Amino acid sequence: MxxxxxxxxxxxxxxxxxxxxxxxxxxxxxxxxxxxxxxxxxxxxxxxxxxxxxxxxxxxxxxxxxxxxxxxxxxxxxxxxxxxYGVACYEIEYPQKFVTIEHPQILGSLMSLGLRRSKFGDITVGENVQLVVAKEIASYIEMNLESIGRAKVSLRPITAADLIHVEEAYIERSATVSSLRIDVVLAAIHNLSRQKVQPFISSGHVKVNWKVIEQPSFECQEGDVLSLRGHGRSKILTIDGKTKKDKWRISVGKQK
CATH class of the missing domain: 3.30.1370.160 (Ribosomal Protein S8; Chain: A, domain 1)
Incomplete structure (x- = not known):
């Protein structure tokens, strides 16, 4: 087998x-x-x-x-x-009174340093902005990450015990979809038309289970974590079978 x-x-x-x-x-x-x-x-x-x-x-x-x-x-x-495990942890210090920085900006600034996404662990944005990285690139980031968006930043090393847990919250709801295609499911979750969702997919702005999916016909499964750029993350909690009209009943969680 x-x-x-x-x-x-x-x-x-x-x-x-x-x-x-x-x-x-x-x-x-x-x-x-x-x-x-x-x-x-x-x-x-x-x-x-x-x-x-x-x-x-x-x-x-x-x-x-x-x-x-x-x-x-x-x-x-x-x-x-x-x-x-070669893990280093940081708090990103910046002038919080004057500017806010968000997860996509942080990730974009890190990637612009020429490093792969796989060299970074969790990026947590709450009262404090914290970052986990591979130890082998830690000194390189310390020297080269100078700004995120319009904010000047500096990295302060912290211990793993200082990391703050920001709970990911989902709003659960039910939906009925004509098929389990990724374009159909995302359209239902985000109240968009399939025509609006499809360009996101072809542009590489949709992920399923953290992998970019570029085919609108990709079939979703129970437990899949979906990400649509600019609209956040969602999850297919259960697939509850078909209705009399041959449509799928699904239960989804949408990130708050």
């Missing part, structure tokens, strides 16, 4: 990476640290590595509740410590 049949086609490339990591640990008999993984990728790594093997895996992103975490694959003799 092929491992690939349990996953979507667009996830097969990531599966290949995980199998390579596992083989590297087996061959070198030493730990392998990944970049930050989103929750779907963490789920896949856990499923592929499994339990009771000669290779084990654990995840860390600063504290237990972080969404994005680095994975450490290691031989069964090895006992990981927090240092092994």
């Amino acid at each position: 092929s491992i690939y049949q349990h996953f979507r086609k667009e996830e097969h490339e990531f599966i290949d990476h995980v199998l390579e990591w596992k083989e590297e640990v087996q061959n070198q008999y030493s730990p392998k640290l990944t970049d930050f993984l989103d929750p779907r990728e963490q789920e896949m790594v856990s499923a592929i590595i499994g339990k009771g093997n000669d290779v084990l895996v654990s995840f860390f992103g600063g504290v237990d509740w972080t969404e994005r975490k680095r994975a450490l694959l290691y031989p069964d003799y090895y006992t990981p410590t927090e240092e092994d």
Whole structure:
């Protein structure tokens, strides 16, 4: 039985990476640290590595509740410590009285430094703006991140214990859709027409489970986390079967 049949086609490339990591640990008999993984990728790594093997895996992103975490694959003799995960935490200091900065601006400024998204963990925007990064790029960010939007910023190192948890809140509601295509589902969630949603998809502004989806015909599944740029995040909580008119009943959560 092929491992690939349990996953979507667009996830097969990531599966290949995980199998390579596992083989590297087996061959070198030493730990392998990944970049930050989103929750779907963490789920896949856990499923592929499994339990009771000669290779084990654990995840860390600063504290237990972080969404994005680095994975450490290691031989069964090895006992990981927090240092092994190479995580650095910062508070972003800026003149809060005069300007506000938002998550997309922060991410855009970080990406403009020429770094991959996978080098950053959670970005938390609350009373304080906090950031988790891979330790190997920490000094580079400290030297080069000077502004976000119109705000001059500086980075103050903090410990993982200083990270503040901002709870993600969803508003639940039911919807009836003609199909489970991504354009149909997003149109229903955000009260938009399919014609308005489709350009977002073709422009790469829609993600399902943290991956860009560019086909309007992409079929959604229960548990999928959807992101539409400028409209926030939503989640398909349940797919409750079909109505007498052959439409799908779904329950969705929309981020507040």
